[in-house]
Structure formats: C-alpha cells, structure tokens
Amino acid sequence: MSVSINPTSLHPQPLSHQGRGEENPNPIRVGVLGFGGLGQAAARVLAPKREMILVAAADQKGYAYAAAGLDPDASIATYQAQGSLGYLESAGTLSSQSIQDLIEQANPVDGYFLALPNLPNTFMASVAQQFIQSGWRGVLVDAMKRTSAVQQMLALSEELQAAGITYMTGCGATPGLLTAAAALAAQSYSEIHSVKITFGVGIANWEAYRATIREDIAHLPGYDVERARGMSDREVEALLDETNGILTLENMEHADDVMLELAGIVERDRVTVGGVVDTRNPKKPLSTNVQVTGRTFEGKISTHTFTLGDETSMAANVCGPAFGYLKAGVALHRRGIYGLFTAAEVMPQFVK
Structure with a gap:
C-alpha cells in the first residue's frame, strides 16, 4: 500500500447520512464495467440506494451513460435482448473500445466497480492502466480472486497514487x-x-x-x-x-x-x-x-x-461489499488519500 495525503483536506466534510426516506441531493455517481451476471446484479443492488446512483455501465460492445441515472430494468433488458448496452435508447453508444471511450467522454463518475472477468490474468491491471493514462481521478474497486492478479495491482501502487486514484482491490466475497x-x-x-x-x-x-x-x-x-x-x-x-x-x-x-x-x-x-x-x-x-x-x-x-x-447469493456477497468499499474509497479520496488498499486494510462503509 502507498498513499498520498493532501494536508489541506485532512478535515473533510463527512459523507451525508440521510434519514430513511430522505433524498440525497449529492449521491455518489457510480459506473459498472462489465455487464454480465455480476454487472447486472450490481445494477439491481444499486437501484434502491439513496447514497449511490448508477450513471455509467460498459460491456464489450458498447456503453451507456445518463447523468440522472440509468434505469436498471431497461439496461438489463436491452443487454439481454440485443447483447450490448450500446443499444440502450438515448443513453447507449456502440463501441469496440467501450471502456476507453467511456473514460475519455469525461462524464462525471466518482467511482467504478470493475465487474470484469480477469481473463487473461493481466486484464484488470491493463484496465487500471487505462484509467491512469486517461488522467481520470476517482475510486476504483475490483473483486479479483487470484493472488498473482492482486500482486500486479500492488506493482501499480505508486502509479495509482501519482494519478490521484484510490484503488480498492480484492473487495468481493473472497477475497473481500x-x-x-x-x-x-x-x-x-x-x-x-x-x-x-x-x-x-x-x-x-x-x-x-x-x-x-x-x-x-x-x-x-x-x-x-x-x-x-x-x-x-x-x-x-x-x-x-x-x-x-x-x-x-x-x-x-x-x-x-x-x-x-x-x-x-x-x-x-x-x-x-x-x-x-x-x-x-x-x-x-x-x-x-x-x-x-x-x-x-x-x-x-x-x-x-x-x-x-445460506440465503445470501454469490452476487449479494460480492456486490454489497464492493459498493461498501467503494463508499469507503470515496471518503478516503475526498481526504486526498490515494493509492492502493485491500479489503483487509480498510473497513467498508454501509451504503444506504
């Protein structure tokens, strides 16, 4: 782990804690990369949340962005029927390099959950490098499994820190x-x-x-x-x-x-x-x-x-912690703390 601390922001405004039923005027804007089973489950997990809103999602053939939030039902239906979020009415864009294009659009996204298959074993690290090279600043969370894949992220720690990215790795069910x-x-x-x-x-x-x-x-x-x-x-x-x-x-x-x-x-x-x-x-x-x-x-x-x-599904035990760690990562990022953290180093924050 390596971190960079901005001394001018050591006393941040806390993340808002709305009471039950109150609207959050400034929810955390979330993107989900990968829209297979895990990505679709992530969209469903976010749907009832007040502190987070799904504004972006990408698959192999396209991406979708909506500042007011993506409709999870419409997004899932479009993906299942047509094979890509790029076909989503008014919000979708077809692309053969969807992740790169979504990042380069410079649409406001506070953090991304990388619900991507880590096949090949170097894939997640290559995605992280795309974010580093793009100049984007924010929070990234993955649910990677393999030791060797997480070690590749550890090797990028200083680059992530210099880029102003707070990266939470191994934040699913196990690891996580x-x-x-x-x-x-x-x-x-x-x-x-x-x-x-x-x-x-x-x-x-x-x-x-x-x-x-x-x-x-x-x-x-x-x-x-x-x-x-x-x-x-x-x-x-x-x-x-x-x-x-x-x-x-x-x-x-x-x-x-x-x-x-x-x-x-x-x-x-x-x-x-x-x-x-x-x-x-x-x-x-x-x-x-x-x-x-x-x-x-x-x-x-x-x-x-x-x-x-036993009643909790794999998706519930992966997506819930991932967004809890994303919220924790946003709190760190707002304090000017960047770099790489694992699920064993930071407590997740419950997303209301």
Missing part, C-alpha cells in the same frame, strides 16, 4: 468480505495459526455467470487461466456434464493470502481457500465460512468461525 472478517477475528489472538476459507456457491444456470465459472475452472487440477479462457461454451458444458454440474475447488490461488500477509496478520502459507460450486442449483452446496485459529495471550488455542447465511 471473508478476508475482512478474518482480519477482525484475528484480534482475539496473540498468534494466528491458520485461516481457512470455505465457500459454497449455488447458481441455477452457469451461463448467467460464464466468466466467473471459467475463472473457477482455471483452479481445477490440469487447468489454468489460459486453458479456461480458451474453452468454448460447449466444452464448459461438457466438463460440467462430467461432474454433474459440481466444481470442487481446493487450495486455490486466492488473494486472501497476500492480503492478510500485507496487513501483518498471518503468513500467506497459513491461509487456505477452497469450496464447492453447484452450477445447476441455486441452493448452496455448503455454508460459506471462514475459520480463524490462534493462540490467546493466556495460551489458549481457539477457533473463531464466521458463517454467511
């Missing part, structure tokens, strides 16, 4: 929500022995989350990022037929390890992540949890377990 829970649970102990994250994901149809499922396949024995990226939909379906729709993942390359190590909590080799994904059933195959085992100052060995409710 569960990493932050582990960081908090660790406070009971004098020494951390292990952090074990186990997740269960249930989705009715893998095609709604194609990129996410391909990223999971990349963690299977005999597969890697490039092989998973190159698989056709038919090949993915054939693999899922072989496993009855179940993906069992063990000892994954998950950035929870490097994030907890950077936060000074535990060495990365004591962090393990694995889980089960059911691509044909919305019910979770097992409960998602994190177990933190350590020794207290009295010499007692104990384990804290934090378990997510």
Whole structure:
C-alpha cells in the first residue's frame, strides 16, 4: 500500500447520512464495467440506494451513460435482448473500445466497480492502466480472486497514487468480505495459526455467470487461466456434464493470502481457500465460512468461525461489499488519500 495525503483536506466534510426516506441531493455517481451476471446484479443492488446512483455501465460492445441515472430494468433488458448496452435508447453508444471511450467522454463518475472477468490474468491491471493514462481521478474497486492478479495491482501502487486514484482491490466475497472478517477475528489472538476459507456457491444456470465459472475452472487440477479462457461454451458444458454440474475447488490461488500477509496478520502459507460450486442449483452446496485459529495471550488455542447465511447469493456477497468499499474509497479520496488498499486494510462503509 502507498498513499498520498493532501494536508489541506485532512478535515473533510463527512459523507451525508440521510434519514430513511430522505433524498440525497449529492449521491455518489457510480459506473459498472462489465455487464454480465455480476454487472447486472450490481445494477439491481444499486437501484434502491439513496447514497449511490448508477450513471455509467460498459460491456464489450458498447456503453451507456445518463447523468440522472440509468434505469436498471431497461439496461438489463436491452443487454439481454440485443447483447450490448450500446443499444440502450438515448443513453447507449456502440463501441469496440467501450471502456476507453467511456473514460475519455469525461462524464462525471466518482467511482467504478470493475465487474470484469480477469481473463487473461493481466486484464484488470491493463484496465487500471487505462484509467491512469486517461488522467481520470476517482475510486476504483475490483473483486479479483487470484493472488498473482492482486500482486500486479500492488506493482501499480505508486502509479495509482501519482494519478490521484484510490484503488480498492480484492473487495468481493473472497477475497473481500471473508478476508475482512478474518482480519477482525484475528484480534482475539496473540498468534494466528491458520485461516481457512470455505465457500459454497449455488447458481441455477452457469451461463448467467460464464466468466466467473471459467475463472473457477482455471483452479481445477490440469487447468489454468489460459486453458479456461480458451474453452468454448460447449466444452464448459461438457466438463460440467462430467461432474454433474459440481466444481470442487481446493487450495486455490486466492488473494486472501497476500492480503492478510500485507496487513501483518498471518503468513500467506497459513491461509487456505477452497469450496464447492453447484452450477445447476441455486441452493448452496455448503455454508460459506471462514475459520480463524490462534493462540490467546493466556495460551489458549481457539477457533473463531464466521458463517454467511445460506440465503445470501454469490452476487449479494460480492456486490454489497464492493459498493461498501467503494463508499469507503470515496471518503478516503475526498481526504486526498490515494493509492492502493485491500479489503483487509480498510473497513467498508454501509451504503444506504
């Protein structure tokens, strides 16, 4: 992590805290890059919020911008029917370089959630570089999984700082929500022995989350990022037929390890992540949890377990934290604090 602090703004105006039912005259203007299953869920999560408004979104073939806010239902319907937000009436623009064009339009956007597939493994870092080179200043949040991908963002830390960008990385469910829970649970102990994250994901149809499922396949024995990226939909379906729709993942390359190590909590080799994904059933195959085992100052060995409710979906557990971290990032950015932060370093702020 590296930060730049503007000493003239150490006493900022706090983010507004409207009471229930009151309108927020200055909501945080949010953009979502990527409009697959996760991006569409993000639009739905933002719809009832008062403190944030979705003003921009982009997919591979186009983008949409509306200063007064994008209609999530119309945006999703247009994308599903025509394959791109570029066809959205009055707000859409077709483009083969949608992210770059959206950034260069200089439309007011306070922060972007990068709901993008990190395939290839260098993709998210390349998107961050586009923002750096454009001169845009604001907050970026990702929900990346792989340790190596987050390490690429760490390498960009000084450039992000110099560009006036506050970047929050690894801010989904895991890494993200569960990493932050582990960081908090660790406070009971004098020494951390292990952090074990186990997740269960249930989705009715893998095609709604194609990129996410391909990223999971990349963690299977005999597969890697490039092989998973190159698989056709038919090949993915054939693999899922072989496993009855179940993906069992063990000892994954998950950035929870490097994030907890950077936060000074535990060495990365004591962090393990694995889980089960059911691509044909919305019910979770097992409960998602994190177990933190350590020794207290009295010499007692104990384990804290934090378990997510089975009723919460993958999308809820990714998008909610992502926007909570985006709000926290905006608060930092308004104080003149720029650079790279992880979900284990900053507490998310609840978005009303």
